Amino acid sequence: MGPVVVFVPLDAAARSVGADDVAIAIVREAAVRQRDIRLVRNGSRGMFWLEPLVEVSTPEGRVAYGPVEAGNVGELLDAGMLDGAPHRLCLGKTEEIPQLRRQTRFTFARVGINDPLSVADYEATGGLAGLRRALGMTPQEIVTAVTDSGLRGRGGAGFPAGIKWQTVLNMPSGLKFIACNADEGDSGTFADRMLMEGDPFLLVEGMAIAGLAVGANEGYIYIRSEYPDAVATLSAAVDIAYLNGWVGPSVLGTDRSFDLHLRVGAGSYICGEETAMLESLEGRRGMIRAKPPLPAIAGLLGKPTVVNNVLTLATVPPILAKGAEAFRELGVGRSRGTQVFQLAGNIKHGGIVETAFGVTLGELVEEYGGGTASGRPVRAVQVGGPLGAYLPTSRFDLPMDYEAFAAAGAMVGHGGIVVFDETVDMSHQARFAMEFCAEESCGKCTPCRVGAVRGVEVIDRIIAGVDREANLELLEDLCETMVDGSLCAMGGLTPLPVRSALKHFPEDFEQVKAVPL
Amino acid sequence: MVSKTRSSYVPWSQERAVAIFERHRTERGALMPILHELQDVFGHIDPRAVDLVAEELNLSKAEVYGVVTFYKDFRSEPPGTSVIRVCRGEACQSMGAERLARHAREHLAVDFGGTTSDGAVTLEQVFCLGNCALSPAVLVDGRLKGRVDEAGFDELVAASRTEAR
Numbered sequence: 001m002g003p004v005v006v007f008v009p010l011d012a013a014a015r016s017v018g019a020d021d022v023a024i025a026i027v028r029e030a031a032v033r034q035r036d037i038r039l040v041r042n043g044s045r046g047m048f049w050l051e052p053l054v055e056v057s058t059p060e061g062r063v064a065y066g067p068v069e070a071g072n073v074g075e076l077l078d079a080g081m082l083d084g085a086p087h088r089l090c091l092g093k094t095e096e097i098p099q100l101r102r103q104t105r106f107t108f109a110r111v112g113i114n115d116p117l118s119v120a121d122y123e124a125t126g127g128l129a130g131l132r133r134a135l136g137m138t139p140q141e142i143v144t145a146v147t148d149s150g151l152r153g154r155g156g157a158g159f160p161a162g163i164k165w166q167t168v169l170n171m172p173s174g175l176k177f178i179a180c181n182a183d184e185g186d187s188g189t190f191a192d193r194m195l196m197e198g199d200p201f202l203l204v205e206g207m208a209i210a211g212l213a214v215g216a217n218e219g220y221i222y223i224r225s226e227y228p229d230a231v232a233t234l235s236a237a238v239d240i241a242y243l244n245g246w247v248g249p250s251v252l253g254t255d256r257s258f259d260l261h262l263r264v265g266a267g268s269y270i271c272g273e274e275t276a277m278l279e280s281l282e283g284r285r286g287m288i289r290a291k292p293p294l295p296a297i298a299g300l301l302g303k304p305t306v307v308n309n310v311l312t313l314a315t316v317p318p319i320l321a322k323g324a325e326a327f328r329e330l331g332v333g334r335s336r337g338t339q340v341f342q343l344a345g346n347i348k349h350g351g352i353v354e355t356a357f358g359v360t361l362g363e364l365v366e367e368y369g370g371g372t373a374s375g376r377p378v379r380a381v382q383v384g385g386p387l388g389a390y391l392p393t394s395r396f397d398l399p400m401d402y403e404a405f406a407a408a409g410a411m412v413g414h415g416g417i418v419v420f421d422e423t424v425d426m427s428h429q430a431r432f433a434m435e436f437c438a439e440e441s442c443g444k445c446t447p448c449r450v451g452a453v454r455g456v457e458v459i460d461r462i463i464a465g466v467d468r469e470a471n472l473e474l475l476e477d478l479c480e481t482m483v484d485g486s487l488c489a490m491g492g493l494t495p496l497p498v499r500s501a502l503k504h505f506p507e508d509f510e511q512v513k514a515v516p517l
Numbered sequence: 518m519v520s521k522t523r524s525s526y527v528p529w530s531q532e533r534a535v536a537i538f539e540r541h542r543t544e545r546g547a548l549m550p551i552l553h554e555l556q557d558v559f560g561h562i563d564p565r566a567v568d569l570v571a572e573e574l575n576l577s578k579a580e581v582y583g584v585v586t587f588y589k590d591f592r593s594e595p596p597g598t599s600v601i602r603v604c605r606g607e608a609c610q611s612m613g614a615e616r617l618a619r620h621a622r623e624h625l626a627v628d629f630g631g632t633t634s635d636g637a638v639t640l641e642q643v644f645c646l647g648n649c650a651l652s653p654a655v656l657v658d659g660r661l662k663g664r665v666d667e668a669g670f671d672e673l674v675a676a677s678r679t680e681a682r
Binding site for chain 1: 546547553574580584607609643645647651659661663
């Protein structure tokens with residue numbers, strides 16, 4: 001009998017609540033009991049209320065225990081954890097945990113299963129199948145497969161990936177780039193981080209396929225510095241991919257080349273906007289560019305560039321491996337496939353829910369999420385990051401679908417959902433939206449740069465009860481100016497959380513209160 | 518990036534800076550990787566580094582200075598022994614991050630961006646560390662912490678002060 005395989009996540013979030021201490025304790029306590037174990041540091045399953053989640057391989061499948069503290073490990077081993085025995089922390093088979101069982105893991109199929117940097121694990125679980133298939137296809141066939149899948153950009157805007165790729169493919173051959181936007185700066189989103197820490201080879205594979213598809217031999221991943229663990233894992237993954245000939249001068253032994261570089265951001269939210277990101281990649285301030293020209297025509301260094309989010313690129317390998325139809329048959333309306341929703345903030349069962357588009361907001365927050373962490377009633381949720389709308393529970397009927405959300409004056413964005421309980425003061429949240437915009441604006445457009453500062457002041461006057469009606473009117477005018485007069489989503493969408501807070505929670509703007517901070 | 522402590526930084530050295538420059542010379546958009554490595558090695562972007570980089574990359578000093586000051590990560594002054602970054606994103610706000618942010622400033626008696634008088638801790642605010650289901654989040658010298666309340670914050674500060682000794 002070989003050693004018992006024990007899994008303890010290496011994901012930064014799992015580590016943030018003690019996974020390293022648990023791993024150390026397991027090795028120590030197993031040694032004390034003379035039990036032969038093999039410890040695997042996997043990605044996270046994305047059920048953060050159960051982290052650190054320890055899994056043990058048994059003949060019947062993986063059995064989960066959690067949340068485990070280092071102090072529990074001795075008693076767990078005595079209870080027979082290494083044989084999958086019952087214990088108050090035992091959750092049964094991992095795959096049977098209700099929140100996980102109901103999901104459709106398409107992009108996240110491998111996250112939490114493997115050692116993220118194991119080449120053998122990657123190939124044994126279907127890794128490289130998409131790239132191998134792509135190498136046998138013409139560029140047009142690859143692009144058509146992506147178009148047929150209905151895949152839309154996961155970064156927030158939801159632009160059809162195939163159309164973007166087609167545009168770059170149609171440009172005359174020459175220097176072209178693939179630029180991966182891994183500057184996941186929206187609060188309430190962490191799926192990119194989990195993917196890069198939990199299955200980094202998938203992103204590498206997706207980038208290589210994108211390069212083959214559009215005729216680009218060079219790729220850049222722009223990752224935020226706020227993710228030190230992801231930077232380290234992805235950096236190692238790129239090195240390993242080179243060593244194994246997955247990228248480099250000869251992709252998988254063919255005459256196709258693809259060079260991949262990792263670039264680290266430096267604490268600027270606006271660099272998550274694609275043109276600001278390109279400026280930053282070129283070594284400049286992250287000032288946004290006017291569009292057109294689109295990056296697909298004139299992107300990095302003025303050359304045709306595919307700019308895609310991490311999850312967009314990481315979804316391409318399984319689409320090629322399983323066929324466009326396998327993805328397209330999931331979803332609703334023009335929102336095809338799955339989305340990796342992220343349940344965040346004041347939520348009991350926070351984490352990742354990958355499921356087909358069309359699931360309702362209420363199902364996600366209440367059924368998957370189990371309501372608030374505080375136990376108080378939900379009052380508001382913000383969907384799609386700091387530039388997304390605040391919605392009341394009366395809109396929990398909304399299906400997660402780009403068009404349905406747009407029609408409701410909201411946005412799906414990157415699929416992050418931040419839950420607030422009844423203690424939230426929505427006037428403070430509206431004020432914060434403006435404050436955040438003032439802090440992070442690149443400064444190019446006056447309505448954004450100056451408007452956000454004025455927005456904070458006007459909301460302060462409203463909160464203080466100064467000339468309320470006139471100031472509410474002024475705020476509406478200001479929002480209109482920001483929407484109409486800003487080049488990018490920073491100024492253009494900051495009014496979304498502000499207006500939605502006013503619309504759905506007007507009572508919070510009616511009592512005179514002290515101005516925050 | 519953010520993972521080093523001051524004790525591992527080296528004093529300014531023109532030779533060392535030139536070596537960094539040489540390593541990145543052929544990269545596209547080399548300025549950002551150069552600035553990151555300069556800060557990793559020296560702890561901050563020394564004014565002499567700005568002059569050197571401008572000369573080597575054939576940029577104006579204003580351009581280089583403009584880049585250094587645009588990005589929050591790049592410092593013009595050395596940081597404290599530990600750098601503690603408190604997340605103020607919406608997800609963390611929903612779990613009391615504003616209270617934690619106030620407490621952090623009071624406990625350390627510095628504002629965001631400041632360093633305690635004993636040089637032990639630099640306190641910074643950050644908008645999202647990607648730990649939004651385990652809020653409030655804090656990053657201590659590159660190590661992510663979740664569900665940090667006021668007492669937990671004080672423990673983190675005490676631990677990093679002990680570690681520094």
